Amino acid sequence: MPKERLSQDAARLKTLAEVNEALAGASSLRAALQRVLQLLDRRDSVVCSSITLLNPDTNLLHVEASEGLTPDGQSARYKIGEGVTGRVVESSKPVIVPRASKEPMFLNRARRKNLERKDISFICVPIRTLKDPVGAISIDLPFETGRDYQGYVRFLAVAASMIAQAIRVNHLVDAERKRLADENVHLRGELQQRYDFANIVGTSRPMREVYAQVSQVAGANTTVLVRGESGTGKELIAHAIHYNSKRAKKPFVKVSCAALPDSLIESELFGYEKGAFTGAQSRKKGRFELAEGGTLFLDEIGDLNPSTQIKLLRVLQEREFERLGGTQPVKVDVRLIAATNADVEGAMAAGTFREDLHYRLNVFAIFVPPLRERKTDVLLLADHFLERYAIDHGNSVKRISTPAIDMLMSYHWPGNVRELENAIERAVLVCDGSVIHSHDLPPSLQTGEASGTVMSQSLGDAVEAYEKDLIADALKSTRGNRVRAATLLQSTERIISYKVKKYGIDCSRYRD
Numbered sequence: 001m002p003k004e005r006l007s008q009d010a011a012r013l014k015t016l017a018e019v020n021e022a023l024a025g026a027s028s029l030r031a032a033l034q035r036v037l038q039l040l041d042r043r044d045s046v047v048c049s050s051i052t053l054l055n056p057d058t059n060l061l062h063v064e065a066s067e068g069l070t071p072d073g074q075s076a077r078y079k080i081g082e083g084v085t086g087r088v089v090e091s092s093k094p095v096i097v098p099r100a101s102k103e104p105m106f107l108n109r110a111r112r113k114n115l116e117r118k119d120i121s122f123i124c125v126p127i128r129t130l131k132d133p134v135g136a137i138s139i140d141l142p143f144e145t146g147r148d149y150q151g152y153v154r155f156l157a158v159a160a161s162m163i164a165q166a167i168r169v170n171h172l173v174d175a176e177r178k179r180l181a182d183e184n185v186h187l188r189g190e191l192q193q194r195y196d197f198a199n200i201v202g203t204s205r206p207m208r209e210v211y212a213q214v215s216q217v218a219g220a221n222t223t224v225l226v227r228g229e230s231g232t233g234k235e236l237i238a239h240a241i242h243y244n245s246k247r248a249k250k251p252f253v254k255v256s257c258a259a260l261p262d263s264l265i266e267s268e269l270f271g272y273e274k275g276a277f278t279g280a281q282s283r284k285k286g287r288f289e290l291a292e293g294g295t296l297f298l299d300e301i302g303d304l305n306p307s308t309q310i311k312l313l314r315v316l317q318e319r320e321f322e323r324l325g326g327t328q329p330v331k332v333d334v335r336l337i338a339a340t341n342a343d344v345e346g347a348m349a350a351g352t353f354r355e356d357l358h359y360r361l362n363v364f365a366i367f368v369p370p371l372r373e374r375k376t377d378v379l380l381l382a383d384h385f386l387e388r389y390a391i392d393h394g395n396s397v398k399r400i401s402t403p404a405i406d407m408l409m410s411y412h413w414p415g416n417v418r419e420l421e422n423a424i425e426r427a428v429l430v431c432d433g434s435v436i437h438s439h440d441l442p443p444s445l446q447t448g449e450a451s452g453t454v455m456s457q458s459l460g461d462a463v464e465a466y467e468k469d470l471i472a473d474a475l476k477s478t479r480g481n482r483v484r485a486a487t488l489l490q491s492t493e494r495i496i497s498y499k500v501k502k503y504g505i506d507c508s509r510y511r512d
């Protein structure tokens with residue numbers, strides 16, 4: 001191999017390595033392509049060059065990056081098959097026009113600067129991802145007799161395959177970004193729906209008061225303290241306030257003060273600067289910053305340690321804070337909602353919760369009543385959860401038997417709505433028909449008083465309880481008519497009447 005040829009190959013190899021680097025490092029695809037052209041221009045006294053890409057929406061070729069083209073040339077559009085570039089994309093084969101002035105097909109649409117001065121050679125190589133053509137790379141060289149065009153095409157073809165790979169990755173990233181953006185919109189919609197008022201179940205008087213308070217306060221930026229026993233729906237109320245406020249499209253960020261150890265809570269809330277402590281390798285935003293423009297929900301605020309209470313108080317007073325290890329104050333526009341099931345008054349008296357912080361949080365207090373004080377909601381909630389979990393678990397459970405309802409109603413629900421929700425989910429899972437019976441409910445509800453059975457049931461007791469359920473159900477669907485109930489159960493009226501008496505079933509309650 002002649003020495004001159006060897007050194008040319010080495011120089012091309014070097015350029016290709018640089019092209020590769022440019023494609024990997026640039027901030028955008030367009031910037032990367034521009035850089036590639038600059039690298040090619042540095043060699044071989046290129047007159048002008050361009051990378052043309054196919055727009056899948058219009059099916060037209062447009063100049064994505066160029067060096068040495070006139071503005072007219074830059075805005076040129078081609079159809080596939082039109083002109084030399086169009087033909088290269090269509091056929092996926094390179095084209096060499098040694099003397100452009102002698103080529104009638106040569107559309108001079110991508111007009112070059114300096115073209116008038118001398119004749120040029122035009123080389124165009126397709127860019128393909130997998131099988132599909134996506135564009136072409138074109139180079140104009142000054143016309144020279146005896147140029148090694150084939151060698152130049154091979155060199156450009158390698159550059160083109162690198163470009164193709166970069167385009168493919170770029171499309172994948174774009175598609176993923178678009179998918180995430182779409183998913184985000186969808187999820188926001190779903191969240192909004194989920195925390196719509198319509199999804200908070202309950203029509204009891206205490207709950208109606210809660211709704212009134214939520215709509216009163218949602219639109220303002222007021223700090224809200226939601227109080228109530230565990231499992232009463234405090235978090236649901238906090239969501240409802242956020243999704244019914246002007247901040248609905250901004251983030252709702254939750255911090256569970258009880259779940260985080262004292263050593264972590266401050267860095268979680270306020271973030272930290274690089275080097276704030278061993279292991280802080282870069283700056284990290286805290287939840288306050290993540291909630292910018294939206295709502296920060298501090299759950300179980302009663303468990304916050306004294307030193308964090310002081311810092312939180314400062315944020316509430318001044319609307320700014322410092323990241324751990326930072327000196328610059330960070331301003332935030334965040335609405336605060338706090339929740340607690342603790343006895344805050346007791347904690348203040350004992351000195352474990354700061355009075356001044358309570359005063360700042362307690363601007364507007366909403367008290368969510370325990371379930372035992374709104375028994376009329378039990379049925380609505382049970383039906384709501386039945387419907388949701390039947391869909392979730394894909395089964396056909398449709399309703400709750402009367403004795404099971406009686407049992408739900410007479411229970412005292414220490415765990416509130418959460419306990420009811422769990423009980424119904426379990427029942428939906430263990431139930432083997434379309435009706436939830438009392439024996440499908442958890443053992444904690446199976447008190448002697450509530451169900452007429454005891455916790456450790458004998459076979460006889462269990463059978464009787466089941467029989468009682470079946471009969472009560474049949475009577476319910478026949479509105480207390482024993483003859484039709486007997487037909488439904490493929491029994492006789494005599495037997496049904498006997499059992500009704502035995503189990504003390506009151507038929508009149510089904511005649512409405």
Ligand SMILES: Nc1ncnc2c1ncn2[C@@H]1O[C@H](COP(=O)(O)OP(=O)(O)O)[C@@H](O)[C@H]1O
Nearest residue numbers: 199200201202230231232233234235236417418
């Ligand atoms: N009124 C209600 N309507 C529908 N679901 C509710 C209601 N109240 C509570 N829940 C459900 O009960 C569970 C516990 O509620 P949550 O808000 O977490 O309670 P808390 O924060 O008071 O402990 C959640 O799954 C919630 O969706």
Ligand SMILES: [Mg+2]
Nearest residue numbers: 231234235299
């Ligand atoms: Mg909670």
